[in-house]
Amino acid sequence: MDKQIVFEDEHIRAIYLKGSSDTLVLSFGDLITRAKGNSINAEKSLSKYEYSVIGIMPKQKSWFPHDSMMGVLNAVQGILAEYTRVVSYGGSMGGYAAIKYAKPFGMNRVVAMVPQYSINPLEVEDRRYTDFYDANVNGDMRIQAQDVVADCEYIIVYDPYFDLDREHYEKIKPLIPQLHTLHLPYTGHDAIAVLANSALLHDFIQHPFDSTYFYKQIRAVKKNSKFYYRSVIAHSLGAHNEALGDILKSIDLQLDSSFFDASLKQTITRILLNNKRVDEQDLQKLGIAINLPFEERTQLQDSFGKVLVFNVITQKLESYDQQVIDVNGKYIIPLHVEHTGLATVVVKKQTYLICMNDRRVTKLFKAEDELSSDMNPLLIKKGMGFYSVSYKQLYMHCDEQGNCLFESDSLSDAHKFIVA
Structure with a gap:
């Protein structure tokens, strides 16, 4: 299907894709799917069902300014007149625009994933996007009752347990008496990625609203979405x-x-x-790569009585209780030290230096290899009855959770490790 750019200014590019449907979909991009060539938000899914689409793609993080959107409207009046039904679809910034501009574009249905009410710092507590607010561009940008179309269906999908998005929803809800709400718990702001499915998008556009039906379809999509499980894992x-x-x-x-x-x-x-x-x-x-296992060596204890280890999964120094090491010794290897020198581990009789940079990225280097310019080896110092570990001038200590931190240039009891 042919595409053509029908409007463009410094903020927005609008692309028309003519299909065979009687429904025209206005698909709004978001911060991630900004204007790139002739690409349209959700184009693959929409093309599968041969929808006619106007992709309204942001060129900047400017939340679809009113003047630019009126420019789009003037440019597509003839296209709008060809269709009996107009549906808008978008997520986050695109979800905001799908609701905000329903009236001038004559929407029959609005589908908004995790939309914003406003990004004006005087109107919302959410500070994720307020740096993008420009009073000259986004003046009077909040969604208002006068923006709502009485005979238009509105569907909002969001996570009721995610405070930042819930604030926007609770400000939008009173403005739309006929609002349909679908909850997507424990997904945070990832609803768009979790529900990226051609058949479900088709339902959002065409199927009569029935919450039971939509929740059944959403459950089926979630079950096969790695984005969903990533979100659930992160939030749990x-x-x-x-x-x-x-x-x-x-x-x-x-x-x-x-x-x-x-x-x-x-x-x-x-x-x-x-x-x-x-x-x-x-x-x-989980997509976590594992390096080669390390041999067991002599152990050091931190100030909490936990054993200092090198974690081959995270590639970091950490500390754990002995019983945890006994079960998972394949992955968390007690550090071996005998005297003052460079911190090392041994893998299959090969010695590796434990090195780190100022961003606290830890890497292993063979003893005979050259270090990259940003890396410095960790130093083991033997004191009277204790050892210390340092990076440049900073001494390492472990917190109660077992995280190893380099924060102080003076040595205290918390920075002293004893032989177990």
Whole structure:
């Protein structure tokens, strides 16, 4: 199907894709799916059902300014007149626009995933997007009752347990008497990714609203969405740690290595290790790579009586209770030291230096290899009845959770490790 740019200014690019449907879909992009060539938000799913689409794609993080949107409206009046039904669809910033501009574009149905009410810092407590607010561009931008179309259907999908998005929903809800709400718990702001499914989008556009029907379809999509399980895992940590093990044991999940950042990976592996639930299959499901196992060596204890280890999963120094090490010794290897020198570990009779940079990224280097310019080896110092570990001028200590931190340039009891 041919596409053509029908409007463009510094903030917005609008692309028309003519299909065979009587319904015209206005698909609004978001912060991630900003204008790139002739691409349209959710284009693959919409094209599958041959919808006619106007993709309204943001070129900047400017929340679809009113003047730009009126420019789009003037440019597409002729196109709008060709269709008996107009549906708007978008998430986050796009969800805001789908609601805000329903009246001038004559919407019959609005589908908004985790929309904003406003990004004006005087109107919302949520500070995720307020840096993008420009009074000259976004003046009077909040969604108001006068924006609402009386005979238009509105569907909002959001996570009621996610405080930041719930604030926006609670400000929007009183403005739309006929609002339909679908809850997507424990997904945070990831509703768009979790529900990325062609058949479900088709239902959102065409199917008469029936909450029972939609929840059934949503459950089916969630069950096969790795984004959903990633969100559930991230949101369950701390309060529902056992749920993590249950998910890993019962679900056929395969995340890639970029799904969790380094901090979240460390939290997840600590929970798994402390709950004695780690096996390689679990880690592979989470997209966490495992380096070669280390040999057991002499142990050091921190000020909490926990053993200092090198975690081959997170590639960090940490401390654990001995019983946790006894169960998971394949992954958390007690540090071996005998005298003052560079901190090392031994893998299959090969010695590796434990090195770190100023961003606290830890890497292993073979003793004979050159270090990259940003890396410095950790130093072990032997004192009278204790050892210390330092990076440059900073001494390491372990907190009660077992995280190893380099924060002080003076040596205290918290920085002293004793031989177990």
